[in-house]
Amino acid sequence: ALIVNVMRGGPGLGTIQPSQADYFQATKGGGHGDYKLITLAPWSVQEMADFVGLGFDLAFKYRTPAIILADGIVGQMMEKVQLPPQRKRRTDEELSKECPWAITGKQSSRKRNIMTTLELDPAVMETINIRLQKKYELIDENEVMFEEYHTSDADYLIVAFGSIARIALKAIEDLREQGIKIGLLRPITLWPFPKNRILELSNQVKGILCVEINAGQMIEDVRLSCHDRVPVYHFGRLGGIVPNPQEIIDSFYNNFPQH
Numbered sequence: 001a002l003i004v005n006v007m008r009g010g011p012g013l014g015t016i017q018p019s020q021a022d023y024f025q026a027t028k029g030g031g032h033g034d035y036k037l038i039t040l041a042p043w044s045v046q047e048m049a050d051f052v053g054l055g056f057d058l059a060f061k062y063r064t065p066a067i068i069l070a071d072g073i074v075g076q077m078m079e080k081v082q083l084p085p086q087r088k089r090r091t092d093e094e095l096s097k098e099c100p101w102a103i104t105g106k107q108s109s110r111k112r113n114i115m116t117t118l119e120l121d122p123a124v125m126e127t128i129n130i131r132l133q134k135k136y137e138l139i140d141e142n143e144v145m146f147e148e149y150h151t152s153d154a155d156y157l158i159v160a161f162g163s164i165a166r167i168a169l170k171a172i173e174d175l176r177e178q179g180i181k182i183g184l185l186r187p188i189t190l191w192p193f194p195k196n197r198i199l200e201l202s203n204q205v206k207g208i209l210c211v212e213i214n215a216g217q218m219i220e221d222v223r224l225s226c227h228d229r230v231p232v233y234h235f236g237r238l239g240g241i242v243p244n245p246q247e248i249i250d251s252f253y254n255n256f257p258q259h
Contacts (some may be wrong), residue, residue, distance in 0.1 A: 002055040004036075005066040006075035009240025017240025018072030020162055023217035027191045034129060036136045038066040038143065039190040041161040045079040046187075053084060062139055063101065069190060071213060073163035073242065110115045145188035146197060152177065154183030156256060157201055159222050160211040161187045164242070165189055168211045171248035178259070190218070195225035202226040207256050212236045231255075 007022045009015045028041045036060050040051045045207045048070060055066040086223065095102060098110065103113055119125045149169055151157065160168040165186040177181050187194050202208070207230050210219040216234040223232045235251035 001065045002059055003065060004054065005067060005069050005195055007069065007071045009072075009238075015084050015240045016072060016076070017030040018075075018163065018213055018242055019240055020071050020212050020236075021238075023190065023212070023214065026067050027038065027193075034133065036139070036191055038062070038064065038139060038192075040066065040068050040191050041188060042068065042070050042074055042146075043075060043162050043165050045077055046081050048074055049081050049083060051211075053087070058139075060099065060141065061227065062135060063137075064135065067199065069162075071162045072240070076165075079100040087161065104163075111215075115161070127227045140192040143189060144192045144194050144196075147186045147188065147196040148197075149186075150181075151183035151185065151201060153181050154201070154204065155206050156180065156182040156252070157208045158182065158184050158211055158248070158252075159187070159198065159208060159218070160212075161190060161218060164211055164213050167243065168248055171252070174245060175249060175252065181251075183219070184251070187218075193225070195221070198222060198225040199227065199229075202229045204216040205230060208232045209248075209252055209255060210234045211243070211251075213242060214238065 005022055005026065009019045009021045010021060026037060038055070040055055040151045042048045042051050048068070051068050055068055059066040065147040090098065100110065101113060103115060117128060119128060150172060156179065158168045158172060165184065169184055172182050173182050185194070202225070208222060208226065210216070210220055210222050210232065212234065214236050215238060216236060219232060219234045226232060233251075235243070235255075236246060237247075
C-alpha cells in the first residue's frame with residue numbers, strides 16, 4: 001500500500017493551512033505492533049509526483065506500506081512538473097510471476113494466498129515479529145535518502161524536511177552572507193532516518209537547529225542521532241503558521257549567540 005498524507009494545522013479538525021505535526025504518527029506509530037512505515041518527505045511538487053512511483057516500488061520490494069508525508073504548502077503549491085513515462089500495466093500472468101504472494105484471486109497455477117498475521121501461539125508470533133524486524137533492518141541499511149547543502153565547511157547545521165527545508169535554505173544563504181558557516185541536511189526518508197550522517201556531522205559542527213512546522217517532533221530523532229555530542233535546538237510555528245527566513249535567522253542567533 002502507498003498512503004498519502006498532506007499535513008495541515010490542528011489538532012482536531014484544524015484548517016487547510018500547512019503543518020508538519022503528523023511526523024510522530026507516521027514514524028513512531030499510529031497503529032498496533034512493532035512496525036515501521038517507509039516515510040517519504042517531498043519538498044516540491046516534482047517530488048510529490050516522483051515519490052508515487054518510488055513509494056509503490058519500495059512497498060512492493062519490501063512488502064510493507066509506504067507513506068508520502070507532505071505538508072499543506074506542497075499540497076497546494078503550483079510548480080512545473082515533468083511526469084514520468086506511463087508504466088506498462090502488468091498482465092495477470094506477469095503479476096503472478098513477479099508477486100506470487102499477491103491476492104489476485106484463485107488460480108489453477110498455484111494455491112490460494114491468504115494474508116494474515118493471526119497466530120495464537122506466542123512462540124510462533126515472536127518468530128513472525130523477528131522476521132519483520134530483520135526486514136526493517138534491511139530497509140534501514142539500504143533505503144536512507146537525504147540531501148545536503150553547504151555542509152562541507154559548516155560550523156552549524158539546520159535539519160529540516162519538506163517545504164520548510166526550502167525556507168531554511170534561504171535563511172542559510174542569508175546567514176552565509178553574514179559570515180556564518182552553516183549548512184542544511186534535508187531528510188528525504190523520515191524513516192529510515194539519516195541518523196548515521198547526522199552523527200558524522202555532529203562531530204564537525206558546534207550546534208544543530210531543527211526547523212519544523214510543529215512543536216518539535218523530528219528533533220527527538222536528531223538528538224538520538226547525535227548522542228548528545230552537540231546542543232540541538234528547535235524552532236517552529238504552530239496552528240498552520242509558516243515561518244519566514246528571517247524568523248529562522250532570529251532563532252539561530254537566539255540559540256547560538258555569536259561572540
